[in-house]
Amino acid sequence: MERAVVAQDLVKTYGDLRAVDGVSLEVGVGETFGILGPNGAGKTTTLELLEGLRKPDAGRAELLGHPSHPRDTALLRRIGVQLQTSAFFERLTAREQIRTFGALYDVPPDRAEAWLDRVGLAEKASSRTENLSGGQKQRLAIACALVHDPELVFLDEPTAALDPQARHNLWDLLRSLTESQRTIVLTTHHLEEADLLCERVAIMDGGRILRLGTPAELRASLDARSGPDARPATLDDVFLDLTGREYRP
Numbered sequence: 001m002e003r004a005v006v007a008q009d010l011v012k013t014y015g016d017l018r019a020v021d022g023v024s025l026e027v028g029v030g031e032t033f034g035i036l037g038p039n040g041a042g043k044t045t046t047l048e049l050l051e052g053l054r055k056p057d058a059g060r061a062e063l064l065g066h067p068s069h070p071r072d073t074a075l076l077r078r079i080g081v082q083l084q085t086s087a088f089f090e091r092l093t094a095r096e097q098i099r100t101f102g103a104l105y106d107v108p109p110d111r112a113e114a115w116l117d118r119v120g121l122a123e124k125a126s127s128r129t130e131n132l133s134g135g136q137k138q139r140l141a142i143a144c145a146l147v148h149d150p151e152l153v154f155l156d157e158p159t160a161a162l163d164p165q166a167r168h169n170l171w172d173l174l175r176s177l178t179e180s181q182r183t184i185v186l187t188t189h190h191l192e193e194a195d196l197l198c199e200r201v202a203i204m205d206g207g208r209i210l211r212l213g214t215p216a217e218l219r220a221s222l223d224a225r226s227g228p229d230a231r232p233a234t235l236d237d238v239f240l241d242l243t244g245r246e247y248r249p
């Protein structure tokens, strides 16, 4: 497997809390890889360490064969990161926003603007970003992450605020990216989404990876323990079996 992401023993602590506690994983070129886990499991922190947005206390990550930290400007052109919607440039319209992101990577304005259509925002091109709905802002953030056609894309809960139409359309868009050998690493709370989109998933809790494999492998391992009369396991069942049913802070 040609590898787009390699992480070895990543650790990140905040005071006494080990938010990420020895995470190792590999993601193949062209693969869609999902990071799942309850609130506070360490998914976003793991993603930020992989992206090079945060420096690990220990361990290392490589993206496309280069260390992800300190950030390498040549690498930045090859990766796309979905930023928080609060990271938009102020007072710009959706059109100006996507063109500005595109200009950072020398993407011609028309090609950048075409992304608004791909995420269903063509009609909102003249709206200022602060007037977009939560789901519209999220789609714009995803378009900004993809505008320069990166080889490797990191998406943090990309469908969290999306309605079913937008969610299904985004799934189609992400599938079309992997058809052209783009690699996607995403976090999600939607286990159906992970099952549909991801070739492999890691289920995290307490900063550690509890299980890593294809959704089918994870379901089969639970089925094997449940006996022949139980209904077939879903990824939800696997998730709850590993992480329990208690609320998380």
Ligand SMILES: Nc1ncnc2c1ncn2[C@@H]1O[C@H](COP(=O)(O)OP(=O)(O)OP(=O)(O)O)[C@@H](O)[C@H]1O
Binding pocket: 014, 017, 019, 037, 038, 039, 040, 041, 042, 043, 044, 045, 046
């Ligand atoms: N900058 C920070 N300072 C202190 N603690 C932090 C910081 N960022 C995250 N944490 C803590 O680290 C732990 C992991 O947080 P993280 O955001 O990675 O979890 P998550 O799995 O993405 O959760 P969620 O599903 O709620 O988004 C949490 O307990 C969180 O409170």
